[in-house]
Structure formats: structure tokens, C-alpha cells
């Protein structure tokens with residue numbers, strides 16, 4: 001039998017799984033080019049399909065989405081009787097609009113194998129009344145969305161019947177909680193039947209997730225799949241704890257850098273990586289706006305595509321930004337943590353963290369936008385000398401950071417950055433706003449950036 005060359009995959013085919021997957025699902029998998037399972041899929045799909053609750057902790061880019069979409073579709077297929085238009089059979093909750101939309105699209109080919117199941121994407125940024133009208137007119141059996149909008153819809157629409165719901169999936173569970181959605185999640189769970197399957201997925205576990213898993217899951221099987229150091233064979237009981245919190249193909253670096261030197265080091269890095277596809281994370285929306293104006297003004301970066309994305313942009317602009325960046329083979333996304341989680345953007349080579357995140361879990365999710373499913377990628381975080389403890393902190397959490405050499409060429413671009421930033425009032429104001437929002441963020445988090 002021919003074995004697969006991709007180290008991120010196991011030797012187990014989807015068609016080998018027990019209990020067996022249905023023909024239409026196997027066909028949809030084959031059509032999409034998925035033949036071998038990833039370790040998290042081998043571990044999770046049979047359990048959910050055998051009606052076990054699961055709490056899954058697996059590295060970024062390890063294929064968690066299919067690990068819940070496939071069993072969800074199988075469970076819906078087996079759930080009895082003709083569906084009524086407003087009978088909700090399943091729900092998938094994720095923290096951001098972009099991630100919910102991505103899950104919705106990944107799920108479509110599988111859901112369409114269930115002719116009588118209507119799925120609906122429910123996220124903020126569009127009029128809630130429009131969603132209500134659409135559900136009233138078209139009906140819905142599977143809801144995929146963000147907690148705020150799902151909560152809103154559940155409160156407004158008595159017509160929705162949750163009594164027959166068979167499966168609930170909580171994706172990026174820790175983020176759902178630390179974005180302050182606890183109330184909405186509790187409300188949603190309280191409206192669902194207790195006799196259901198629940199899957200809780202994340203690349204990072206926290207105490208709050210533990211609490212949620214106690215409240216929302218029944219005797220869950222815990223699945224922890226980490227990047228392995230030697231063998232890529234994952235056994236069927238692949239609940240192994242292996243070496244790294246981050247994917248194997250990911251090279252992690254930090255650059256020690258005073259704040260006033262960060263702009264020139266950033267520009268130097270971009271000049272030297274012009275053909276790459278890069279995501280740069282900033283701490284605030286205002287900073288993204290500022291750099292979104294300044295960087296394109298630099299003659300040295302003229303040929304590059306630079307795309308800003310943050311949560312204060314209009315929803316349509318957010319969607320457009322993500323779609324443009326996705327379609328590029330090289331270019332730069334300037335963003336906040338709105339794009340830190342779950343997004344599966346093809347071909348990202350490098351992650352730059354201009355500002356380190358407060359929360360070490362966010363670090364893992366940000367760098368996880370590259371080196372997905374066995375591919376290579378690199379990442380760099382700028383740290384001030386005062387933030388040295390950050391490195392040790394991450395090492396303890398099995399995230400090995402290497403020091404990167406300082407670039408002396410960077411000083412050449414300083415005058416150009418200065419003049420680009422001083423060119424007109426608009427840019428100066430954006431810069432000022434960015435500065436003020438930095439200070440505010442610092443105060444709000446009482447921070448030094450160093451993890452508490």
C-alpha cells in the first residue's frame with residue numbers, strides 16, 4: 001500500500017475509520033483531496049461518532065475543523081426523522097466572524113450530502129433583523145456562528161426548536177471565554193437538551209475551559225495531540241503528549257529591540273523578505289491604521305501589497321481584506337488579534353509580532369497561522385530588553401524561542417520612515433491616535449507586557 005508523504009498525516013485513511021464513515025462523506029472527502037487523517041482526526045472522529053463527548057487540545061493547523069465537521073455530519077445523518085424547518089439539530093460556535101465563516105465554507109460540501117439539512121451562518125456585523133427574516137423564510141437546522149449573534153437569535157426567535165439538538169461544537173473554546181462570552185455560552189447551553197454530544201476544541205487549554213468542560217460535557221474523553229519529535233505515526237490511541245506546543249516546521253525567533261528602533265527593524269525585515277507572505281500583529285487597531293498608511297509611502301516597499309485588517313473596520317471591508325490577502329502569493333497583512341485564531345490562510349511564510357501579546361496562548365495562535373499541516377514557516381517577535389522574561393516563560397511552555405541577530409542595515413531606512421510619517425496631518429493624527437491607544441492599552445493591562 002502506498003504510504004503518504006506528508007509528515008503531518010497518519011497512515012490511517014478516512015475509509016479505515018471505525019465506525020465507518022458514510023459513502024457520501026467519504027466521497028466528499030475524496031473530492032476535496034483528503035485521503036489520510038491527521039492525528040487529531042484519527043483520535044477524535046471515531047469517538048464523536050461513537051457518541052462520546054470530547055475535549056480536544058491539538059496544535060494549530062493540525063486539522064481540527066474536519067475533526068468536528070465530519071462526525072457532526074455523520075451524527076446529523078443518523079439523527080432520526082424528517083427535519084422540520086426550524087428544528088435545530090446542531091450548532092458550531094466560534095469566537096470570530098471570520099473563523100465562523102471559514103468553518104461554514106469548509107463544512108458546506110459535507111453538509112450538502114444531507115439534503116434535508118439547512119445550515120445558516122450567524123455572525124455580527126450584519127443586521128440581526130435580516131438574519132431573523134432569513135431563518136423565518138428559509139428555516140435552519142444547523143447554526144454556525146459567533147456567541148453574541150447566536151444568543152441574540154435564540155432570545156428573539158421562539159420559533160426555533162432546540163429539543164432535538166444532537167451535537168454542539170465549541171471551537172477555540174478558551175477564546176470564547178476570554179472574550180467575555182461566558183454569559184452567552186451559558187445561556188445557549190442552558191437552552192440545549194442535556195442528552196447531546198458536545199465537542200470542545202482548542203489549541204490552548206485554560207482553567208476556564210476546564211470549567212466549561214465540566215459544565216457542558218458528559219464524561220468527556222480528553223484528547224491531547226502535540227507535534228511529535230521523531231515518528232509521525234500516530235496510533236489510533238493518539239492521546240500522546242509529545243514535545244512541542246507549536247508545529248514542528250515552525251522556526252521561532254525573537255529580536256531584542258528598544259521601542260524606538262522597532263520601526264526601522266520592521267521595515268528592514270520587510271525589504272529583505274519582499275517575495276514572502278507575511279502577517280504582522282500589532283497591539284491596537286489604531287496602530288494597524290497608522291502603519292497601514294506609513295508603510296505604503298516608503299519607496300523601498302512600493303511594490304508590496306499591504307493589507308490592513310482589524311475589528312473596528314466595517315464588516316464588508318474585513319471580508320474584502322481577508323479575501324485579498326488569501327488570494328495573494330506574497331504580500332503583507334497588518335492586523336490585530338482579530339486574525340490570530342483559527343484562520344487557515346494558504347501559504348503564509350512568516351509571522352511578525354511587532355508587539356508581543358499579553359497572553360501566551362495568543363502567541364501560540366498567532367504563530368500558528370504559518371507552518372500549517374506539516375509545512376515550514378518562521379516567526380519573529382520584537383521584545384524590549386525589559387521583556388526578557390518573556391523568552392523564559394515561553395520556553396517553559398514548550399515554545400522554544402531563538403535569538404535573532406540585530407540588523408545594522410536598518411538604520412538606513414530611518415530618514416525615509418520619518419519623512420513618510422510626517423508627510424501630512426492625516427498621518428500625523430493617525431500616529432498620535434496609535435500612540436494614545438498604545439498608552440491606554442498599557443494602562444488597561446497594567447502592563448509591562450510580561451505575562452502575569
Ligand SMILES: Nc1ncnc2c1ncn2[C@@H]1O[C@H](COP(=O)(O)OP(=O)(O)OP(=O)(O)O)[C@@H](O)[C@H]1O
Nearest residue numbers: 034036037038060061062063064065203342344373
Ligand atoms: N486529512 C487531511 N488531509 C489533508 N489536508 C488536511 C487534512 N485535514 C485538514 N487539512 C488541511 O489542513 C489545514 C489546517 O486545518 P485546520 O484549519 O482545521 O486546522 P486547525 O487545527 O483548526 O488549526 P487552528 O488551531 O489554527 O484553528 C487546512 O488547510 C485543511 O484543509
